Amino acid sequence: MNTGLISSRYASSLLQYAVSLQQQEEVYERVKLLLEVFTTMPVLRRAMKNRSLSIGDKKNILVTACGGSMPSSLSRMTNLILKNEREEVLQYIALRFVDLYRDKFNIQHGKLVTAIAIDEAAKQQIVTRIQKMTKSNIEMESLVDPEIIGGFILTIDDFRWDASIAGELARVRNQIQRNRF
Secondary structure (H helix, E strand, C coil): HHHHHHHHHHHHHHHHHHHHHHCCCHHHHHHHHHHHHHHHCCCHHHHHHCCCEEEEEEEEHHHHHHCCCCHHHHHHHHHHHHHHCCCCHHHHHHHHHHHHHHCCEEEEEEEEECCCCHHHHHHHHHHHHHHHHCCCCCEEEEEECCCCCCEEEEECEEEEEEEEEHHHHHHHHHHHHHHHH
C-alpha cells in the first residue's frame, strides 16, 4: 500500500472540499489538534488499527480527539476514510493536509526556543519582522528550554538560526578542539 499516494489524495480532496464550504481554517485547526493527539497519545494510533472497534466507536474517538466537534467537511471525510478502511493512514493524511494547507495559503511554520518564557508582544514583534523578511505568513510555536542558557533558537521550515549561549559555547569549544590538532 502506498501511504504517500493515498494520504495525498485524501488530504487534497479534504482541502478542496473544505475550501468550497469555506471551512478551511476550522478544518486546519482541528487537523492540527488531531495531529497533536496522535503525537502525544500513541493509544489513538492503536485504536485506529484495532479491528474490533466499530466504525462508530472510531468516529467518536476521532471527534473527541478533534476537540469534541468537527466541521461538516472533516466529518464527511473521516466517514469516508473509515468506510474505506483507511484509518491506519489517518495520521499521514492529517500531516499531508497540514502541508497542503500551508502551501496553499503561504504559511511557514516556525519554532522559537528561548531559555525563559517570552510574552506575547515580544513573540508578535519577532513574527512581524520575519513576515516582512520572508513575505509570507508565519505560524510561530514558542518553546522554553533552560538548557540553551540564554538567547534563542529560531527554526522556520528548513532554516535554523542558533543565537543561544549554549550554541555559542559549543561553537567555541569546537573551534578550540580544531585548533589543537
